Amino acid sequence: MKEVDTLPFEVSQLLEAVYFRYGYDFRHYARESIERRIVYRVEHSELDNVSQMIGKVMHDPDYFNLFLNDMSVTVTEMFRDPLVFKKIRNQLLLQLKTYSRINIWHAGCSTGEEVYAMAIMLEEEGLLERCQLYATDFNNHSLAVAKEGIYSLQHMSKYQKSYKKSGGTKKLADYYHTKHEHIKFDQGLRQHITFANHNLVKDREFAQMHLVMCRNVLIYFDHKLQQLALNLFKSSLVNRGYLILGREETLGSANMHVAFESIDAKYRIYRCVANV
Numbered sequence: 001m002k003e004v005d006t007l008p009f010e011v012s013q014l015l016e017a018v019y020f021r022y023g024y025d026f027r028h029y030a031r032e033s034i035e036r037r038i039v040y041r042v043e044h045s046e047l048d049n050v051s052q053m054i055g056k057v058m059h060d061p062d063y064f065n066l067f068l069n070d071m072s073v074t075v076t077e078m079f080r081d082p083l084v085f086k087k088i089r090n091q092l093l094l095q096l097k098t099y100s101r102i103n104i105w106h107a108g109c110s111t112g113e114e115v116y117a118m119a120i121m122l123e124e125e126g127l128l129e130r131c132q133l134y135a136t137d138f139n140n141h142s143l144a145v146a147k148e149g150i151y152s153l154q155h156m157s158k159y160q161k162s163y164k165k166s167g168g169t170k171k172l173a174d175y176y177h178t179k180h181e182h183i184k185f186d187q188g189l190r191q192h193i194t195f196a197n198h199n200l201v202k203d204r205e206f207a208q209m210h211l212v213m214c215r216n217v218l219i220y221f222d223h224k225l226q227q228l229a230l231n232l233f234k235s236s237l238v239n240r241g242y243l244i245l246g247r248e249e250t251l252g253s254a255n256m257h258v259a260f261e262s263i264d265a266k267y268r269i270y271r272c273v274a275n276v
């Protein structure tokens with residue numbers, strides 16, 4: 001009999017099972033990368049194939065948590081793409097300054113480095129006092145790290161360079177305390193940040209946002225899911241509120257090009273236009 005590649009079918013069944021059992025919907029994540037990660041887990045679980053993984057995920061919540069972690073790529077850093085932060089500092093904040101209260105949502109914040117970078121920049125521009133930052137992710141392990149605000153000292157020299165490139169005027173070390181091989185960001189920054197579990201696939205919008213940053217998350221979604229998330233951002237933003245996507249991410253449909261105007265194509269900065 002002809003050899004058939006059963007992997008796509010088995011992966012679909014696994015994702016249906018996960019959705020049925022736990023309510024997490026990965027059916028519209030970009031297939032290639034999700035298959036790669038599932039195969040990796042099979043190979044590291046002493047299982048022969050994805051079908052065997054279905055039973056294990058269904059009946060063993062600890063194993064499901066492992067699966068959930070695999071599904072979430074948590075790579076992040078402070079002042080990632082520093083010139084995007086420079087644009088925010090020199091251009092977007094001029095508009096945001098006109099609001100008496102500024103709401104910013106970091107969707108898919110992972111372990112939080114990006115939101116602390118934003119808080120530092122807002123502090124330097126004299127705006128942090130009137131800002132409320134929301135940092136959300138569906139991965140509770142990452143959120144726990146983000147809430148603590150404790151990071152390895154080893155990364156700080158790289159982050160200091162990115163901070164400078166982003167227009168930072170001080171030293172990053174002015175914002176944290178060092179203990180042994182770790183640093184902890186100051187409470188003054190953390191008190192303006194609310195960390196929360198939020199799943200872009202199934203949870204609701206955040207109201208009255210002036211800026212939404214969702215970088216390097218939509219690349220893991222298929223087109224349908226990307227449009228769902230973009231609609232969520234649109235209904236979360238005030239009129240003329242900003243949306244910033246990652247380097248590899250775009251609006252992707254004519255509808256979204258009506259809903260958002262491009263402010264800077266290179267840096268993926270968009271502005272929400274009047275409700276359409």
Ligand SMILES: C[S@@+](CC[C@H](N)C(=O)[O-])C[C@H]1O[C@@H](n2cnc3c(N)ncnc32)[C@H](O)[C@@H]1O
Nearest residue numbers: 072073076108110137138139199200201215216
């Ligand atoms: C590569 S990190 C990006 C972190 C940060 N935004 C950056 O650009 O450095 C992607 C994050 O998206 C999160 N994520 C993936 N799917 C999600 C979903 N459906 N809802 C919320 N967060 C999600 C992952 O858990 C992960 O922390």
